[in-house]
Amino acid sequence: MVHIVGWGHTPFGKLGDMSLEDLIREAGTEALAHAGVAPGDVDGIWIGHFNGGMVPDGFPASLALAIDPALRFRPATRLENACASGSAAVFAARNAILAGEARIALVIGVEKMTHLPTADVATALGHASYQKEEAGLSFPQVFAQFAKAYFERYGDATEALAMIASKNHANGARNPLAQLRKPLDVAFCAAESDRNPMIAPPLKKTDCSLVSDGAAAIVMFADDIAATMPRAVNLRAAVQVNDFLPMSARDVLAFEGPREAMRRAMQAAGVGLSDLDLAEVHDCFTIAELLIYEAMGLTEPGRGIDVLKEGTVYPGGALPINLSGGLKAKGHPVGATGVSMHVMVSRQLTGDAGEMQAPDAATGLVFNMGGSGVANYCSILEAVRT
């Protein structure tokens, strides 16, 4: 078994004065200090980073050695699976530990985006689509197709999407690391307006996650030494499921990759939905969070709104979702997101989530996604002791 024993997390947002290297160094340094690990004891480094042309650093893994000269000669490797690059790094580090190749692993997810004009960010993120058929399509346009298909099959879901946006904005207001900390009510999120323009119909600005700079890091330990640490979170299951890249090869509303990843992870951990105390899931767009409710099995297809109306996914509900504010309010520096999700759930499970804290959280789920349900990573985390 592999444990998460420390973490670091820059604020997410416009961090114009920090380079990719600065972000890596800040999150990594903080995670090692939090875990109480000397840099020289780290056996390997895994970096989650998308890039897609956003920064010229095409070979970032070794930038992490700048954290401390004692990291020289350690293996450092970059993982990429679009917006799930952070989880790809977590999973690769887990494999290295389970393989006996590392006992102490440092994982850092990072992205730098806000220095670019929005159009350039859209182009870079568009590189995560199937170029042969989808080149030139922006991700808001991709997920707008999901939303249109959903509205056509199940009726107008504007209210559900606005409730998700409003919930995540309210949650983000309680997260000091979040990019947006201002609550927005459902009426504001539901209505097209000057301040909430249509981005790709039916998706408005409040339906879209943010363009962000940021980094998050975790320190992972092998079983035998985790017991000596002041805190530990058990990575009880970690399941990755990739689906076909072309949208034309998938039934988009079935969201089969996310469904399979979450089903298999819960099965591997031996837990059901009722055992989960919280989840951080990939709300790159509000429609994605709605589809994730259904893929997770919280409700029948087309009935995602029920878990909003019943309060299930709000703070204090049976399964609070995105207590951190999610990609919507916390921000979405794409390579950092998967690692950030593992940090946020680990903080909850160790009682270290401040104003975001869910009472008595013992088991949490992370669902991180690359592309539109293409690279799907689900982790089940469990408190070992707090």
Add this chain to the structure above:
Amino acid sequence: MVHIVGWGHTPFGKLGDMSLEDLIREAGTEALAHAGVAPGDVDGIWIGHFNGGMVPDGFPASLALAIDPALRFRPATRLENACASGSAAVFAARNAILAGEARIALVIGVEKMTHLPTADVATALGHASYQKEEAGLSFPQVFAQFAKAYFERYGDATEALAMIASKNHANGARNPLAQLRKPLDVAFCAAESDRNPMIAPPLKKTDCSLVSDGAAAIVMFADDIAATMPRAVNLRAAVQVNDFLPMSARDVLAFEGPREAMRRAMQAAGVGLSDLDLAEVHDCFTIAELLIYEAMGLTEPGRGIDVLKEGTVYPGGALPINLSGGLKAKGHPVGATGVSMHVMVSRQLTGDAGEMQAPDAATGLVFNMGGSGVANYCSILEAVRT
């Protein structure tokens, strides 16, 4: 222990009509057929790919699912460590097998480069340098600094570099998959001429590896099932050592990262240089191969030319190096190179290397490098049965 039980390899060169997806599919399909593995039995896919802006496919891992619909829902992950991205994929697959997360792994290295003007390729590869200090420097210029430093410390090594180029061109002539199959004599390679112009003094055209399209793939098996296969090569040791990215942070001629990686891998495998029957090493530039001779311990620093003059590294010598033609003549589609090296050594160890064959080869070394000694991967491979 992990075994290589099958492989595929496109020709390297100008493959203008093939997309990145086509290259992945061709090499992957060939490797599965060669191993006799049904696609549905594959537990995971690892893709080595640099990109750096050369193709718009910024999220390539799931392209591999196009090999066969039965690969749907398998994990597929991209690894990047510049020109060692191929070995990064091999090592990640090995970890997954050792971790018990996969029993059968498909590894594909791929790059598409020749559709771009040379200047654009140079820019893209330049993204593998430390941007803060080395932005705008091309890789020929980077390795020219190594060559200049070498010449200054040890005297003019033009003859040694020309002998390496000529050897690898002669070797490439015996490799049907090589991009250049024409022998070039030492005198031609040593002299600046219209056909062998200076690229970055003192490096001439014959000192530089090629711009290439191509893909290579291997199928890796866990120990227990490899015994049932018609062929198997034991991946006896696999060691990765990363050094600081900035050249300013390293003594370039010491080549410490490569030295550490090879020393540790031979130690882990329990073999010495005299146990090796052949090696495929990273001759991105002839000066790199010369420095690798010295880093490997074949000769003292500054005396790399001795192993050329004594015939050690030629076919029939004590340790033939780059029998495939190396990056110099076989070609260097950067993400494919590390996987190709594992294929070439595996073919030698199973008596399947055709005209390139070293007699009775039982143990081989792969040394694959990202950047100028930054990401260093060394594998020791061993014939199980032929």
